[in-house]
Amino acid sequence: MMISRFVPGIAAQMLLAFGVITSLGIFSNFFVYLSTGTLAQNFTQVSSVSIPLVNVNSDLKMNILDSLIALEEQIITGSNDTAKNNAIAQRNTAWRDIDSDFEALAQFARETGFDEVKLNTIKGHLQQLKYEQKVISDIANTLDNEPAVKLLVNEAIPLAESMVALLAQMIEIEREEDVDEDRFELFKLLVDSEISFATAISELRAFLLTREQKNIDGFDQAWFQNSDAFVSILDDYEDLFTEDQLEYWNAYSEEREKLAPITIRAFEKQASEESNFANNHLRKVIKPLTATIFDELQAMNQHVTDVTKQGIDDTQSALSNMFIVLAISSILTIIIAGTISVVFSNKLKNRVQSLLARAKNISVGDFKTQTDYFVIRSNDELNQLSESFNHMTLSLSSTISTVRRQSRQVGHSAHQVAAIATEISTVAKNENSSYSEVMRVIESFMDLLVESGQAIEQSQTVLEQAKTQADTGIAAVNSNLDEMNKTVDVVTLASAGVEELKTASEEIESVTDAISTVADQTALIALNAAIEAARAGEQGRGFAVVADEVRSLAQRTANSTDEIRNVISQLTNKVGDVIRLMTDIIHQVDVSKTRSDESGQALRAMTTTIESIIDANDQIAHRSDEQSNQMLEMQLKLQHLFSSLQQNAEKAQMVSMIGGDLYQTSELVNSLMDGFHFDEDDGLVQKKHEKRRSDRLEAKVKIKISQDDKDYSTITRELSCVGCGIRLSKQLNQELDIDSAVMLVMYLPRKNYKEYMDQAPMKITARVVRKEDKNSEYTYYGLEFSAKDTDQKNALSELYEFFDQ
Known part of the structure; x- marks a missing residue:
């Protein structure tokens, strides 16, 4: 159509078409007005009250909405005094307009015979609404509005800062002590404790600004790091403290016991419905009250409509004289509107049908885009919608493909986590059985010492x-x-x-x-x-x-x-x-x-x-x-050590159960993913134009590495059919020689945990072809497989395909 070249937007085209129809209606009504002056005069007498009342009613609703908007803006301003004062001023202005509009509305309503009791009810509800908004306004930007923030500002953060100060005092005293291996470890643990608590304070302050869950998670992580250092000091190094340090340590321990329940209570309040009094009161009280007022105002409008209808009925007889003119005008309007509708329907039909077909495919999980990708020919709203559909389909296809691939990785990782936890539990049980033997030897030695004395x-x-x-x-x-x-x-x-x-x-x-x-x-x-x-x-x-x-x-x-x-x-x-x-x-x-x-x-x-x-x-x-005293002390430390091993065994069993639950969840996700059809994402991790004998992808597989008399356990980072990438810890002195041969023991993915544990792991030789220092903690190694037979090659191919699906 020629009109599309000059008016590209569908909305603009429809406005132009309806403008033509409206002009035709105005033109016909002009002739009707000339011939029905008496009817217009009678109708004006009715509308002199009803129309102003409807207008004032509408203005009153708008001002009420303005007051709500201003109140919501005040709630979200936080500590910005300028924005808060502007929002309060806007709300006060809106209420002055509300009071003025209600006085005019009451006057017009009385003239139409509106019930005075209902009018007083609306007035009472408005006064209640004003009072409730004032309550929220007074508390919105204070600590009382958010109990969790109040707890953090008044109790948690000051207590954490006090604990950091105590740690700083202990560190200063430690600097003056003679250095040996134990005192150096104690100094490191004190510094780690100070850093972790400083991080915790930073996360709490960030939470005050953002109210985001990631800051709560950051605080929890810092707290766990501090707990590790706290337990290490308490178990192994507390007897190294000087008298001053011991006094600070006891104060620090007491404040630490106080801090944990405070933060837990604060985060629980933040997660509850009452985390923000203003928003909760706005949702539960003010908005329902506003809806009630709007319903009452709507009832008033309905009353005006009834009164107006009564006036129209009184003049209905006069309308018969205008029937012919209105009929002709209506026929012309219908013809023009029909023509415009046909034109627009032909224009929109194909696009809407394409969008509908695509939506049906998506509703049944079909996200493939290559065969029926939308072609963008113009820049109107429907074409823009089609383009958005294209991008949405591509994004969803890529996302679901990634989720499916990562779900398989999660399932396999769950088996690996459960296996590692089982190994830890077994070692702990073996050590526990050795505990009684060690204690018997110590008791025998103690008896010998007594006899010797x-x-x-x-x-x-x-x-x-x-x-x-x-x-x-x-x-x-x-x-x-x-x-x-x-x-x-x-x-x-x-x-x-x-x-x-x-x-x-x-x-x-x-x-x-x-x-x-x-x-x-x-x-x-x-x-x-x-x-x-x-x-x-x-x-x-x-x-x-x-x-x-x-x-x-x-x-x-x-x-x-x-x-x-x-x-x-x-x-x-x-x-x-x-x-x-x-x-x-x-x-x-x-x-x-x-x-x-x-x-x-x-x-x-x-x-x-x-x-x-x-x-x-x-x-x-x-x-x-x-010797007797030293043996008694060693006996107590061994009891504490084996108690810790027992706790580790229990925790390892819990981790194993969690790994099983995680695998069940991954299987559920996989079953859900099977219902989707989408463009496969290869998941490759190599850089563009990187030449390799085999594509590599991200995969986490548990392996054991043996070289000479050294054995390391780790997880692969990348995997291909001819090699893999791993990371070894520098802190544990894990190191491989470049261009050296190693023996790999790999646990391949299986359908369930029992098959995974019962399998005979694949043993394959490999050569270290790459070594790269990534950071101060890990060294990256590239390993090249040396597959001896077809079975090993097939197993490597199946492993690669498992993570590539």
Whole structure:
């Protein structure tokens, strides 16, 4: 059509067509007006009240809507005082107009005979609406409007800032302490705690500005990071704190216990319907009240319509004169309108049918676009709608294809998560079984330490007794020496005069008896010393030799005494031999004195050795006590360690159950995706114009890497039929040599978790062909598969096709 060239928009074309029809109607009504002046005059008398009333009624509704719009703008202004004041001013202006319009409306309504009671009801509802808007206006931009924000501003953020300050004080004290490995780890954990809480405060402040869920998630993540550091300090490093640090730590722990319930309560309030008082009151009170007022005003309009209709009925008889003119005008209007309708219907028919057919296809899940893609020939609204349909179909097709591919990845990842959780649980259970064995060994060792302490105490007692007996032996040896000296004196006196020998023989007899007694005592002491030396073991061997010598000497002394007795009995007959015998006696006494001196020295040396043994026993007892205390401390730490392992096993079981639920969800998504037909998205991740032997795509597959004596477990990043990309942790010292061979153990996707766990993993060799440092945490490696046979190649192809569907 020629008109499309000059007026491209369908709306503009229709307005032009209806303008022509309207002009024709105005032209015909002009002639009717000239011929029906009396009818117009009568109708004017009715419309002088009804039309102004309808206009005022409409203005009143518009001003009420303006007041609502101004109130909603005030609610969303937040802390912008200028915008808030402008919104309040607009609302006040709207209410001044409402009051003015209602006074005029009441006057017109009374003239039409409208019920005064209903009029007063409308007035009361308007006053109530004004009051309710004032209530919202007063609270909208305050903390009382949002309980969650009030909790965060007044309690949570100040408490978190106080905790950061406490951590800063602890870090400052830690900087002044001597550095060792444990204190360095403590310093790192304190810094991590401070950073995580600073992040948490930042997320809370961002939430105050945006009210978005991602800020709540960011706070939760920062809180979990802080909790990890808090548990590590509490378990392993709390005993390193100084007194000042311990005081700050206790205050920090108390405030941390207070912060968690405050933030939980705030976020629960934010998620509830009462998170925003103004919006809730606006939705539940003001808008229903406004709808009631509008219904009442509509009833008033209906009353005016009835009154007007009554006036029209009164003048109906006059309209018969205008029938012919109106009939002709109507016929012309119908002809023109019919012509325009035919033209527009022919123009719109094909486009609407195409859109309808496309919509039907989409309604049954068919998003394919290549065969019936809309062709854009002009720039009117329908063609713009067609173009939007094209873009929407392409976008939905791409999105659903991505969802389907990622759903398969999620299902396989769920199996991998469940498998890893099962491995963790199994390891924890094995460690738990080892716990009782370790505790039995520790308890046995503790019993040995107790027995060792008792043995040391007994040894101490025996050594003290040996020392006492040795002192007694020394005293006896000294006494023996004194007796020997007396014997020398007696022999000397005897040699002075043989004549006095008989007289002195009796004294010599008594002296020999004393010598015999001393010899017996010496023999007894020597016997006791030999027994104690035998108890002393290796250290008493030398003392045993001396004891034997002393006993031998005592025996010889006894023998000599017997000889002296014989000499005395033969003294009368053998006076000539007396001098010689006495000389022998003096010589023997000198020898005995020398032996006794040697025995005394040996006894004194034995006493010194015993004292050294006593000191060594004291040190052994002290060390044994220290070992007992250390074993008790190690026992407590092992109990805590195995308790943590048990908790990890329970959490791993929960993760395994969650993995199963996640797989069921992915299967449900896959079944839903099967009902859609769309253009496949290849999902490739290589760059444009990148030359590769095989296309690669993003895929997460659990693999185990073995090289020499090193074993690593990781997840693939990309996958193709000839290789894969992985990341290894630098922090765990995971590293592969470039151009080296590795053995890969791969767990392939299966239909359910049981088949996944029961499968025999595929083992395949690979070569490291690429190494790239991505960041400070990970190193990226490119691996090239070395498939040995057709089965491995087919398995790799099936794995690639699983993630490419």
